[in-house]
Amino acid sequence: MQTLHVELGDRRYPIFIGSHLNINELLLPYITGHQVMIVTNDTVEKLYANTYQQALQALGKTVKLCVLRDGEKYKNLENLNLIFDALLQAGFNRDCTVLALGGGVIGDMAGFAAASFQRGVNFIQVPTTLLSQVDSSVGGKTGINHPLGKNMIGAFKQPSVVFADMAQLKSLPPRELSAGLAEIIKYALLGDIEFLAWLEMHMDGLIQGDEALLAEAVYRSCAHKARIVANDEKEHGERALLNLGHTFGHAIESYLGYGVWLHGEAIATGMVMAADLSCQMGWISEADLIRTKVIFQRAQLPIACPPIPLEQFLEYMVHDKKVLNGQLRLILMKGVGQAVITKEFNLEAMKQAIVNNQLKE
Amino acid sequence: MQTLHVELGDRRYPIFIGSHLNINELLLPYITGHQVMIVTNDTVEKLYANTYQQALQALGKTVKLCVLRDGEKYKNLENLNLIFDALLQAGFNRDCTVLALGGGVIGDMAGFAAASFQRGVNFIQVPTTLLSQVDSSVGGKTGINHPLGKNMIGAFKQPSVVFADMAQLKSLPPRELSAGLAEIIKYALLGDIEFLAWLEMHMDGLIQGDEALLAEAVYRSCAHKARIVANDEKEHGERALLNLGHTFGHAIESYLGYGVWLHGEAIATGMVMAADLSCQMGWISEADLIRTKVIFQRAQLPIACPPIPLEQFLEYMVHDKKVLNGQLRLILMKGVGQAVITKEFNLEAMKQAIVNNQLKE
CATH class of the missing domain: 3.40.50.1970 (Rossmann fold)
Structure with a gap:
């Protein structure tokens, strides 16, 4: 223990x-x-x-x-x-x-x-x-x-x-195990490239429910979160990093109706959208975007959402709590394992990232 | 100001x-x-x-x-x-x-x-x-x-x-002004005998709505409360003193249905019950009990509640938050202007204090 x-x-x-x-x-x-x-x-x-x-x-x-x-x-x-x-x-x-x-x-x-x-x-x-x-x-x-x-x-x-x-x-149903892995992968993507490598090495065991591996992954994720939260209990700054993929993800959840997709599934696709936008901004490479998609796929998570009209998607995004004075801030990646909170992104690229990662009708 | x-x-x-x-x-x-x-x-x-x-x-x-x-x-x-x-x-x-x-x-x-x-x-x-x-x-x-x-x-x-x-x-309707005065009188009864004397001197002006007198009474009451709350923000100790009359008062409010009596009216009668019990315990004199009743009467507040079956009154009292592990604690007076939190009171005397201060059917 x-x-x-x-x-x-x-x-x-x-x-x-x-x-x-x-x-x-x-x-x-x-x-x-x-x-x-x-x-x-x-x-x-x-x-x-x-x-x-x-x-x-x-x-x-x-x-x-x-x-x-x-x-x-x-x-x-x-x-x-x-x-x-x-x-x-x-x-x-x-x-x-x-x-x-x-x-x-x-x-x-x-x-x-x-x-x-x-x-x-x-x-x-x-x-x-x-x-x-x-x-x-x-x-x-x-x-x-x-x-x-x-x-x-x-x-x-x-x-x-x-x-x-x-x-x-x-x-736990396999789908819910995967949803948990989405959150675990998030900690790797936002701040720990070594943990990402560890997850890539052990994903098969994790998906099979190996208790020792799961305990280690839970411990590492909680330690990451605890460090961030201790620095910023009421979410005024750094803590917002934990919302990587959430603004996109919440829009997906809201559109589909709560509970249709699991939270972990929605933020997995949300993180892919954030990575896609980061890639378009030139902050991560095409290879890193693919690496991001692959780890989610190996965790049996969706990397594209059903078709959602862009207008509605955006409407749901600005209802999200991360909107300050009407100014949309997103958590994006300035590198794999290096998330930032920023409002300095291209709005058209953001729309493209949403469209890119939807299933075709 | x-x-x-x-x-x-x-x-x-x-x-x-x-x-x-x-x-x-x-x-x-x-x-x-x-x-x-x-x-x-x-x-x-x-x-x-x-x-x-x-x-x-x-x-x-x-x-x-x-x-x-x-x-x-x-x-x-x-x-x-x-x-x-x-x-x-x-x-x-x-x-x-x-x-x-x-x-x-x-x-x-x-x-x-x-x-x-x-x-x-x-x-x-x-x-x-x-x-x-x-x-x-x-x-x-x-x-x-x-x-x-x-x-x-x-x-x-x-x-x-x-x-x-x-x-x-x-x-403000006169009845609500009186209800506010009940809370003001509470601060005098629980911890400030000089303030009680001041209120006795100025009660006529207060009831007539003299703004300067009201401002002074509000300032003194808030200062009292602020001092107590600063010492005990989450109500673990001293702050409970502010509930003088409230356990009885809440029972009256609950029985009558919320909003039938104003909160201030209920706690005025509640404080009379607390004073009555304190008097029976020998902690305040008969004269002090009368003094307590008179100041509430001059503030045009009720000092007796409608008839409530004792069983029901007690039932409503123990639903009150001041019950810790089934042990009823009350705020009573060990002197005028000197409230205490105690579970050391006679239960029969408590019942008598309730019965004493009800209107006859």
């Missing part, structure tokens, strides 16, 4: 990364009160809810379950309110703990509920997908979607501990 | 207190971006929205209005969502400012919306009721109600500036 400490001043917390992690030993110290609300979805509930519920009950905790429906389309205000209903119906107070057991959607919703219930209660994350192990474990971003935009409503809420158990990835 | 600085580390902000405050000079420096959403209600809109909208538009800002229905019963998730709808329909980004123009309900909802929209945007408070000038101006508590409890969902969100204009109190 590896432990990564995320340093955020007085809100330092550990991420435990390994296989078959010990709940009694590792989780218990972080449950400060007596009441635990496990927030999960109807898929994960059947797989792992019992294990956590029984272990915590055996340790003397009052444990309740709040089971939401599985899927990004349920990440809205209505389903968030079901968590508040469950907490209040259980009579839970401000000493309670909210434990997120599931993927990114559950982590986002349970985290926002933990941030808002009684203006903030203890929060623990048990991410059960590869994507959420690398994405939601670090950074404290929580939130819900709105019909007019993704993650538009939320809070910064740091967990007291994150429990990333590779053994729980066994039940 | 007086200026009170609330000290919260890097989130220091001023409260401007006076009559006919200058928007251009005092407000403009705190609007960092170009987009301003004025959140108000349908009563306040008619009185003051135009003034703020025109002044800010003349200064080059894009100003939109979000008008909610007036009343505590609208302080819920559904109406909160109307603010998000307005922000997103206007295409506002994370550089925008949310300006709360109204009483406590508007401040709570707009503040929570500002805390949650894009995970936090700039927030300005223009409280237009006496209660909100002393209560919501300091402390950063924002939130909404849930059918199972008051203020159960929310965030700590500090404004960048508060604008307390006594001239705006002219339009």
Whole structure:
């Protein structure tokens, strides 16, 4: 087992990364009160809810379950309110703990509920997908979607501990494993060319679910993210680099409707678009663009989106949070492993990058 | 004009207190971006929205209005969502400012919306009721109600500036002026016997709406609250003193239904119950209990609630946030002007204090 400490001043917390992690030993110290609300979805509930519920009950905790429906389309205000209903119906107070057991959607919703219930209660994350192990474990971003935009409503809420158990990835559908790999590849592309080489070497093992390789990839990705987030907790500068591929990706997700494509799939294609634009700007070579596409393909990720009318694509892009005073900033690559935040790009080239990476009708 | 600085580390902000405050000079420096959403209600809109909208538009800002229905019963998730709808329909980004123009309900909802929209945007408070000038101006508590409890969902969100204009109190119904005085009297009862003497001397002028006296009372109350909050921003200790009368008061509000009694009316009776219990415990004299009742009566506030079955009253009390691990703590008086947080009280005496201060059926 590896432990990564995320340093955020007085809100330092550990991420435990390994296989078959010990709940009694590792989780218990972080449950400060007596009441635990496990927030999960109807898929994960059947797989792992019992294990956590029984272990915590055996340790003397009052444990309740709040089971939401599985899927990004349920990440809205209505389903968030079901968590508040469950907490209040259980009579839970401000000493309670909210434990997120599931993927990114559950982590986002349970985290926002933990941030808002009684203006903030203890929060623990048990991410059960590869994507959420690398994405939601670090950074404290929580939130819900709105019909007019993704993650538009939320809070910064740091967990007291994150429990990333590779053994729980066994039940993950291959498509979701790939979506997690998209996020892992992102860390390589934005800041670590050696990690990119490591991923190129081990992609076959990763795709086959090798737990040791996955743990190493999760550890490295989380360490990258933790370093960036510690420098810039509230996303005023460097942290925006983590959005490589996201402005394009969000447009794809918004157009297709939340949940049709997985987040990881959308940002994989989004990163290809960002690389394409970077290549047109002369910042990366044609060979690097191909290298980018190949690593995503080997991770079984889409590198082109369905046809989307350009006007609509652009409309969705400017609804994205990265627009400051109407000025669109993008995360682009000034080299492989070297992302930058910039508004100095050619708008026509940007449109071309979108068109280039769509499937033909 | 007086200026009170609330000290919260890097989130220091001023409260401007006076009559006919200058928007251009005092407000403009705190609007960092170009987009301003004025959140108000349908009563306040008619009185003051135009003034703020025109002044800010003349200064080059894009100003939109979000008008909610007036009343505590609208302080819920559904109406909160109307603010998000307005922000997103206007295409506002994370550089925008949310300006709360109204009483406590508007401040709570707009503040929570500002805390949650894009995970936090700039927030300005223009409280237009006496209660909100002393209560919501300091402390950063924002939130909404849930059918199972008051203020159960929310965030700590500090404004960048508060604008307390006594001239705006002219339009306030007498009942709401009294409700504000309840909160002002609270600061005297919990920690400042000299302020209590000052209030006893000036109560007639205050009730008549004397702006200079009101400004002084608001300044003193905010200064008290600011000192307490600066010591204990997240309510782990001393800040709980501010809840004098609130556990009883919330039970009254919950039973009657939100908005039937004003918050200030409920806590006035709640403080009488707390004083009654304190008197039974031998901590304050019979004369002090009478003094407490008299100051509330002179402020035209109720000192007894309608008949509420004791069982239900207690049920509503333990749903209150001040219950830690099932152990009820109350804010009581160990002397006039000297409140304490304690669980060391006689339960039968508490029940008696509730029964003593109800109207007979």
